[in-house]
Amino acid sequence: MRLIEKVWFNNHPAKWLLVPLLLPVSALFGLLSSLRRLSFKLGLSKSVKLSKPVIVVGNIGVGGNGKTPMVIYLVELSRSLGLTPGVISRGYGGQAEHYPYLLDSSSTAAEAGDEPILIQQRCQVAVAVGSDRIASAELLIAKGCDIIISDDGLQHYRLQRDIELIIVDGKRLFGNGLLLPAGPLREGQWRLPYSDLVIYNGEVAADYQRSSRGNNYPCAQMSLSAVELCNIQTGACISIDDFIVLHGSVNAIAGIGAPQRFFDTLKVNKINIVEQQSFVDHHRFILNDFKGFDGNIPLLMTEKDAVKCRDFCQGNWWYLPVNATFNDAELQLLLDKVKAVTNIT
Missing domain, CATH: 3.40.50 (Rossmann fold)
Known part of the structure; x- marks a missing residue:
């Protein structure tokens, strides 16, 4: 684990040096992030509503929260309802010749990134990657997809979403609670109530459960089974x-x-x-x-x-x-949300 991650998540003594140095940068990051979000909220920046429903699976912190198993779960859930899902992703780490890039059986992680390749190979589902998520989604819709699942993209406010799921690592939670780079968060915990569902990956520490009883946003717990x-x-x-x-x-x-x-x-x-x-x-x-x-x-x-x-x-x-699993009540909650935005009775 890198030193900065030990500061974020493990209360490393180096925090007394690094955090004060990085806090001004975090303050600037938070200001710019807030202004960008406000710009979309006020209509100063244009967001796009697609012709098909969009589910965004994201997080408010750095990676490693369990988004990919959740995306795979949603692909199979959508198929069980008779839908034809498509997945869009930034394709981090990949370098394709053109974008949006539609994966096929010959695509490699060097072209598309590791997570899109995993999803495409595991599910045999249409996957498109590129920084312009709207262009990727429109490509999939043109290919016959009737529901779009976005792997990450919570902060990609240009793309309107019908369902927004925030995945949280039940063990690491929000680290020291600070914004990047002093902490691991892209957005503060204030963002959680604005999502449709906060999904905790794994059991959550008892002390956090007690301190968060007053939260008024819907939560679910995901388990990863092998x-x-x-x-x-x-x-x-x-x-x-x-x-x-x-x-x-x-x-x-x-x-x-x-x-x-x-x-x-x-x-x-x-x-x-x-x-x-x-x-x-x-x-x-x-x-x-x-x-x-x-x-x-x-x-x-x-x-x-x-x-x-x-x-x-x-x-x-x-x-x-590994496969994501939910209890029956939480599965029904997810089913109801997907049915609501796809008009399935």
Whole structure:
């Protein structure tokens, strides 16, 4: 974990030096962000209403909150209602020849970014990437999509949205509560009541639950479940229990926003880790990144990392797909929201 992240989330002593230095920049960031939001609210900046409903899945802080599993969940939820969803994304880390860029079976993470590739390969859904989310959405609508799911884009106010979901890491929450760069937040916690639903990824600390009882905005809790491991090279999948019997221990890597969450998931599922290594979010992997690991021990990674390793993966490299789950009441809440904006009875 980088030092600044330790300051944001772990109360590192370096906060006494870094936070005072960065607070003026955070104040400027907050002012510019507020003026931009106000500009759209007053109609001084133009926002666009699309011909099809839009669901934005975003967060008020830095990455690693669980947006991608939620997007995948919404794709399948929409399909269960007879809809044809399409996904738009910024495509962070990708460099396509043109934008908006429509993914196909030959697209790579170098072109489209890791998360769009993961979503497209997992769901076989139409995905378009580009900084102009409206252009990406209109491309998907022209291709026959009747509901658009935006992976991130909470602060992309130019795009009007019918449903707005804010994902919050239940463990890290809002860190020190400060705006970037002194803290991890793009917008303050005041933003939460303006969304349609705040979704906490994982159990929330009891002290936070007690302090937030007065909140008057709807909340839900999402859990991420894992039941199998998949071989990157062959695509073959086996249950976690069978994998443990066959292979025992693993080495593990994670290049995501909250890598410890992945390592903790492995431990919860009783997968023994010999060595583990974290990389920065969206790290572009090369084979040399793995030279320090014992090649005789299986290497386990996230699904997001696996899409960037397919061209050079070894036979004993595996990934752990995870799925978002909700209780029945919260599932019904999501269903009702999607039905309301799509006029499904």
